[in-house]
Amino acid sequence: MSDPLPILVHGASGRMGQTLLRLCGEADPPCRAVAGVRREVRQRVVGGVPQFSSRELQGTPAFDVAIDFSLPVAFDGVLALCLERGAALVSGTTGLSDEQRHALAAAARRIPVLWASNFSLGVAVLEELVERAGAALPGWDCDIVEMHHSRKVDAPSGTALSLGEAATRAGAEPRYASLRAGDIVGEHAVQFTGAGERVELVHRAGNRDIFARGALHAAARLAGREPGHYRLRDLL
Ligand SMILES: NC(=O)C1=CN([C@@H]2O[C@H](COP(=O)(O)OP(=O)(O)OC[C@H]3O[C@@H](n4cnc5c(N)ncnc54)[C@H](OP(=O)(O)O)[C@@H]3O)[C@@H](O)[C@H]2O)C=CC1
Ligand SMILES: O=C(O)C1=N[C@H](C(=O)O)C[C@H](O)C1
Numbered sequence: 726m727s728d729p730l731p732i733l734v735h736g737a738s739g740r741m742g743q744t745l746l747r748l749c750g751e752a753d754p755p756c757r758a759v760a761g762v763r764r765e766v767r768q769r770v771v772g773g774v775p776q777f778s779s780r781e782l783q784g785t786p787a788f789d790v791a792i793d794f795s796l797p798v799a800f801d802g803v804l805a806l807c808l809e810r811g812a813a814l815v816s817g818t819t820g821l822s823d824e825q826r827h828a829l830a831a832a833a834r835r836i837p838v839l840w841a842s843n844f845s846l847g848v849a850v851l852e853e854l855v856e857r858a859g860a861a862l863p864g865w866d867c868d869i870v871e872m873h874h875s876r877k878v879d880a881p882s883g884t885a886l887s888l889g890e891a892a893t894r895a896g897a898e899p900r901y902a903s904l905r906a907g908d909i910v911g912e913h914a915v916q917f918t919g920a921g922e923r924v925e926l927v928h929r930a931g932n933r934d935i936f937a938r939g940a941l942h943a944a945a946r947l948a949g950r951e952p953g954h955y956r957l958r959d960l961l
């Protein structure tokens with residue numbers, strides 16, 4: 726059996742970072758977190774994983790893949806670190822600016838990168854269904870409604886925007902509505918409305934394990950690849 730894949734978890738203290746740290750040993754193949762990065766470090770080692778602040782990135786140990794679920798303000802740092810180390814980057818951080826997306830595309834000439842607004846299998850399928858429905862229902866209204874927990878900062882969600890891109894590819898003109906309430910993990914409904922009838926396509930996330938497992942799966946398959954901008958479907 727080969728050694729576990731060394732990963733750096735960027736955003737380690739967050740909801741997703743904690744989930745990744747809990748599940749990384751169970752991934753197939755297993756991953757081993759060699760460092761966790763967060764805004765501020767209060768405890769040097771948490772659960773056996775050395776912790777670093779965003780100002781201490783240079784001191785992090787060697788890793789093959791960084792998995793980033795943080796905030797846009799922190800994204801440039803992890804991208805620069807991966808470029809410097811020649812490591813792969815898997816990112817699920819939403820709300821990135823156009824400049825950050827361009828920087829990611831440029832980085833893909835030198836390292837393997839994968840950014841996805843949603844790492845669940847169900848949403849990957851939903852995106853395909855939206856494209857099919859949009860193409861089959863020309864002229865119908867298309868509305869994307871997303872709900873998330875009250876701590877989420879970006880709106881519309883990254884997933885809603887990706888679903889909107891799928892609808893647009895199919896010729897629809899999507900509109901967006903967002904709700905922030907309680908501890909909702911993430912729900913996305915895409916509604917096509919015609920005269921006298923309505924089609925609803927809905928995905929409800931029941932926990933964050935689905936995102937973390939998808940990101941770990943992608944990390945293990947991205948490590949060691951040629952530089953490039955990979956999509957989740959390339960690695961599933
Ligand atoms: N693509 C997908 O499938 C999914 C994407 N997401 C996205 O992932 C991101 C994180 O979500 P979530 O875990 O809920 O967020 P949290 O707010 O729970 O966690 C954010 C993490 O980022 C860290 N952070 C914040 N600012 C900085 C900084 N300047 N430098 C370094 N680290 C920083 C925080 O550290 P500290 O605690 O020290 O502040 C924390 O570890 C969001 O963009 C969300 O939309 C979420 C779920 C699934
Ligand atoms: O912030 C979250 O929680 C989530 N963010 C992603 C998004 O913006 O689409 C994915 C998921 O819905 C959870």
